[in-house]
Amino acid sequence: MENKVTTNHLEKMKQKGQKITALTAYDYPLAALVDSVGVDLVLVGDSLGMTFMGDDNTLKVTIEDVAYHTRAVRKGIKRALLVADMPFMSYHVSEEKALENAAKLIREGAEAVKLEGRDGITELIKSMLAGGIPVMGHIGLTPQSIHKLGGFKIQGREEESAKKLEDDALALENCGIFALVLECVPVDVAQKITEKLSIPTIGIGAGQYCDGQIMVTDDLLGLQNNFKPKFVKQYAQLSSTISEAVAEYASEVKEGIFPDNSHSYGPSPRHLKAM
Ligand code: KIV
Numbered sequence: 001m002e003n004k005v006t007t008n009h010l011e012k013m014k015q016k017g018q019k020i021t022a023l024t025a026y027d028y029p030l031a032a033l034v035d036s037v038g039v040d041l042v043l044v045g046d047s048l049g050m051t052f053m054g055d056d057n058t059l060k061v062t063i064e065d066v067a068y069h070t071r072a073v074r075k076g077i078k079r080a081l082l083v084a085d086m087p088f089m090s091y092h093v094s095e096e097k098a099l100e101n102a103a104k105l106i107r108e109g110a111e112a113v114k115l116e117g118r119d120g121i122t123e124l125i126k127s128m129l130a131g132g133i134p135v136m137g138h139i140g141l142t143p144q145s146i147h148k149l150g151g152f153k154i155q156g157r158e159e160e161s162a163k164k165l166e167d168d169a170l171a172l173e174n175c176g177i178f179a180l181v182l183e184c185v186p187v188d189v190a191q192k193i194t195e196k197l198s199i200p201t202i203g204i205g206a207g208q209y210c211d212g213q214i215m216v217t218d219d220l221l222g223l224q225n226n227f228k229p230k231f232v233k234q235y236a237q238l239s240s241t242i243s244e245a246v247a248e249y250a251s252e253v254k255e256g257i258f259p260d261n262s263h264s265y266g267p268s269p270r271h272l273k274a275m
Contacts, residue, residue, distance in 0.1 A: 005040050005081040007112060007134045007178035013040070013211070014200040020179075020212025022202050023220070026052050026069045030217060031076030039080055041179075041202070043114065043214065044070045044105075046085040046144070051218040058143045061087040063101045067108045074109030083136055084110035088144045091115055091124060098124055102133050112178065116142035118168040125175040137172040139165055140206065141184035152229075154205070156185040169193045169201075181214060182206040184231070205231030 013020050022041035025031035026048045034042055048069055049061040063086070070084045084105040091098035102113045112134035115121055125135050140155045149155070156162040166189070169180055179200045182190045187207030194201040194209050203210030215232070218224060222237040252258035 004079055007081065010040065010081065010179055010200050010212075011198070014198070020200055020202060022212055022214035023217045024048075024051075024214070025073045025076070025217060028072045028076045031073040033076075034217065035077045035080050040212070041214070042073065042077055042080045042082050044073050044082070044084040044110065045114075045216065046087040047216050049087075051216060051224070057146050059088045059146070061085075063087060063090045063104055067104050070105055070108040070110050077109075081112065082110050083112045083114050084108070085114050091121065095124055095127055099127060099131060099133075102128055103131075106133055112136055114138055114181065116144045118172055122171060122175045125172070125177060129176045135175075135177045136179045136181065136202075137169075137177040138181040138183065139168050139172070139185075140182050143183075152184075154184045154186065156189045162186070162189045165189060166193055166196065169197060173197050173199050179212075182210060205229070 010020055020041065021039045022043060023034050023039050024043045024045040024047055025034050026044060031042060044066055046058040046061040046066060048065065049055045049058040052069075053060070053065075055061075066084050066087055070082070074082060086098070086102060086105070090101045105113055113128070114136040115125065116138045118137070118139065125137075128135050141149065141152060143152070146152065156165045162185075165182075165185060169182075172180060177199060179202055180193075180197065181202045181204065182193060183203075184205040185193075187209065190201065190203055190206035191209035194211060200211035202212040202214050204214050219227065219232045220235045222234040223239055223242075225239050228234070249258065
């Protein structure tokens with residue numbers, strides 16, 4: 001495809017000052033819709049544990065779960081770069097296991113994988129790259145470390161933790177990652193990191209100075225009313241649209257309004273003959 005997005009393409013977008021758009025997808029229809037409007041990067045995020053599976057965090061998501069959703073999403077994507085998340089503990093047990101797990105996602109059609117954090121994974125990132133697997137980084141609020149972080153909260157507010165984020169960002173860039181997600185960090189910290197890196201930063205709850213933005217698609221569509229942190233902007237309220245449609249269907253079935261003749265097949269020829 002002529003303007004297929006590649007990892008190099010994203011770096012060029014940063015150089016030209018063009019903002020990168022990114023969204024999550026877990027299934028074929030939504031992936032196809034997101035891709036058709038020209039979103040640059042689609043992530044099969046382990047956020048699917050919360051949005052798709054209804055869990056309180058992402059820790060139960062397995063490599064098989066992400067591989068399954070990647071297979072579906074792949075079929076809907078023509079232009080965007082498709083990135084799949086390496087879930088909790090799929091890249092910490094051993095390098096061999098981590099490479100095998102990353103390969104599973106690539107075989108399902110992902111073009112890159114995303115890993116959270118920096119500590120203990122820099123050599124692994126280099127091995128993935130040596131094996132031909134592009135890696136996207138993710139620092140700040142890293143949901144797989146939720147118990148270590150003590151909850152879903154903003155990171156890098158103090159000087160020391162902001163400095164650690166900056167060091168991590170530079171170290172990850174030096175390892176060869178092609179882009180870096182900054183999740184829930186103060187706007188000035190994200191801006192400084194963005195200015196220091198030559199690879200693009202993709203923000204979520206990290207303000208307007210990042211090179212691109214990512215959101216969980218379910219959040220921007222307003223699919224769940226019970227989750228609306230400060231950084232989420234709802235561009236639709238699909239939960240009410242869906243509830244209204246389902247309630248109308250249920251009431252029409254109960255009242256005998258649906259199905260009517262216009263939604264039914266006419267009598268069969270055998271039946272007509274008998275009449
Ligand atoms: O899993 C996910 O959806 C993510 C994004 C929030 C960046 O990691």
